[in-house]
Amino acid sequence: MKKPVSWAMQSGLGLLVISFAAFAIIALMPADPVEIAIRAWNLAATDETIAALRREWGLDRPFLVRYADWLVNFLQGEWGRSFRTGEPVFDEFMKRLPLSLLLGASGIGLAVALALPIGFASALRPGGLADRLSRLLSVGTQSIPIFATGLVLIWVLGVKLRWLQPFSDHAAAVALSICLISLHSMAVLARVYRQGLQAATAQPWFLTARAKGLSEARALWRHAHPSAVYGVIAAVHAEAGWVIGSSATMEILFGLPGVSQFLVLSISARDQMVLQAYVMVVALWMILVDLLARFLMSRLDPRLS
Known part of the structure; x- marks a missing residue:
């Protein structure tokens, strides 16, 4: 059996790779969550509304910045809020x-x-x-x-x-x-x-x-x-x-x-x-x-x- 430290390092590195790959794939999906939310919530699709939602959800920031912020928050138990329900994801x-x-x-x-x-x-x-x-x-x-x-x-x-x-x-x-x-x-x-x-x-x-x-x-x-x-x-x-x-x-x-x-x-x-x-x-x-x-x-x- 591999030493615990070696196994822990491999596991941590694997989780880091998985988190980055998943974040990239989900972020690059063709559908825009803001447009989906506007239709689901029956909001007016104005430029101001779209900009406000993108700013609130952090979608207006560069990809790497968003990923780094998400990773730090995730490790601290702050998993963000659900776009669909508005509730903290961790609590859900x-x-x-x-x-x-x-x-x-x-x-x-x-x-x-x-x-x-x-x-x-x-x-x-x-x-x-x-x-x-x-x-x-x-x-x-x-x-x-x-x-x-x-x-x-x-x-x-x-x-x-x-x-x-x-x-x-x-x-x-x-x-x-x-x-x-x-x-x-x-x-x-x-x-x-x-x-x-x-x-x-x-x-x-x-x-x-x-x-x-x-x-x-x-x-x-x-x-x-x-x-x-x-x-x-x-x-x-x-x-x-x-x-x-x-x-x-x-x-x-x-x-x-x-x-x-x-x-x-x-x-x-x-x-x-x-x-x-x-x-x-x-x-x-x-x-x-x-x-x-x-x-x-x-x-x-x-x-x-």
Whole structure:
């Protein structure tokens, strides 16, 4: 594992590059946020009004000056004001971020909790029921978009069976969203875990453990499990980006007031401060997941410390 100082420098540099690239792309988008705001707010499109809005939002200053001011303010917790709502972007995100984090973190946590027993049963009985089920789920979740699965579950559980009311019951919508998010990752992680366990069974140390009288299940758990979990952690790191998109889909599908829903409402208004803040929040999420994955992998393999 790389030294913490080196990793922190690389992460900081990566965030700086991401922030500049995102700021440049958003700033160079063809639509003018002032013109969008004037139409949305039914203001008179006079030269004085346009000039006043551009001056208030800092759009009349050079690009590099705007970026430097934004970066300094962002680091101080001043994320600007939303062009669309007029409210501080930081306050809007702090109200909505807990729900988005709940969906993403709970979804990936539930996926890991379900993947380990399913993957273990699949490796213990190759070709058995658990193995066939995990293979079917892996193929199905890779082939069917999550929003399509969500619509089917809404129709079955909400319309036909009337067990849930996902659009009026906030708790039911959150629970169903977490289950849907975990479904895709669970199938992938179960197959990764199974593959890691199966690969370990061909190693001499595993054969030695079996020769000493350990049952296959006990040998898998005591000797193959640590190396297989290492692969699962690496896969979780890769799944973290997919979870962001899944959480956004669930927020839109069920009308949950998360960060992604706020982003979608802000895109049409070209709300630059909101878009920029969202990019940075996603980048921070990926860096935190990377840090956690590196820490856990170093615990499993001290050679990486």
